[in-house]
Amino acid sequence: MKDKFDAFGHLLYDELNGKDPVEIVERDDGYIDASLLGPACYFFEYKKWNSINKKAIKYAKGKILDIGCGAGRFSLYLQNRGHYVLGIDNSPLAIKVCRERGVKHSKEMSITKISKNLGVFDTIIMMGNNFGLLGNPKRARWLLKKMYNITTKDGLIIAETNDVYKTNMKEHLDYHKFNKKRGRTAGQTTLRILYKKYKGNWFDYLFVSPEELKDILKGTGWKIKEIISTPESPIYNTIIKK
Secondary structure, eight states: OOGGGOHHHHHHHHHHTTOOOOOEEEETTSOEEEOSSOGGGGGOOGGGSOHHHHHHHTTOOSSEEEETOTTOHHHHHHHHTTOOEEEEESOHHHHHHHHHHTOSSEEEOOGGGOOGGGOOEEEEEEOSSGGGGGOSHHHHHHHHHHHHHTEEEEEEEEEEEEOTTSOOOHHHHHHHHHHHHTTOOTTEEEEEEEETTEEOOOEEEEOOOHHHHHHHHTTTTOEEEEEEOOTTOSEEEEEEEO
C-alpha cells in the first residue's frame, strides 16, 4: 500500500505517539461517522476488552494467525501467553506499530495472499469486526477455503462481526435498501478511512447475521461451533470449526 492511502496506519502511528487522532469512516452512500471509542481502542489491553472478546479469545490455541492485526492488541496478548502468533495487515504503518510494540512476528500482507507459505495454523483470529475483511459472500467462501487449507485438522477460526439488522437508525436501514437494489447483501459495506490528508482506498467490508454466516460457510468445510453475543449489542464473536 502506498503511504498516501495508509490513513489507518497513520492514525495508529499517531495514537502510538500520543497525538490523540480521530478516525473518520466514509461509506459509499455519503454517510460519514467517527469511531466512538477512537483509535485508542486498537491498543486496549485485555482488562479493557469487551466481554465477548474475553470469552472468544479463550478458544485460541497453538500456532495463531492474526488477520488484520492493526496495532497488535490481540497478537500481543496471545504472544505473552506463550503462543506463536503471526500478525498480518495490509497497512505498512500498522505493521511498524506492531513491531515497535513488541509483536515478534508480523508481515505486511493482504488477506487475499494467505497461503501455506505462511505455515499451518491451529487458530486463525479475525477480531475487531475483521470477519468483514472477507469482503462479500463469494469472496468469503473463496477465502474460507484457503483458510481451511492452512489450518490443522482441528483448526479454528475466531471471528468478530456485526449483525447489521439489529439497528433502528434510518441511515443504516436506508443503506440496507440501497444494497439490496444493487444485488448485494444488506451488510456488504463499501467504505474508506479518512485521516488528516490521507484517504484510504475504498474496500468492501462484510457484516453478517448469524443466519447469513451459516449460509456462507456451506461448502467451505467450516461450520459454526458457538456464537458469543450480548443482548445489548449487534456485535458478536463466532467460533468456527472444521
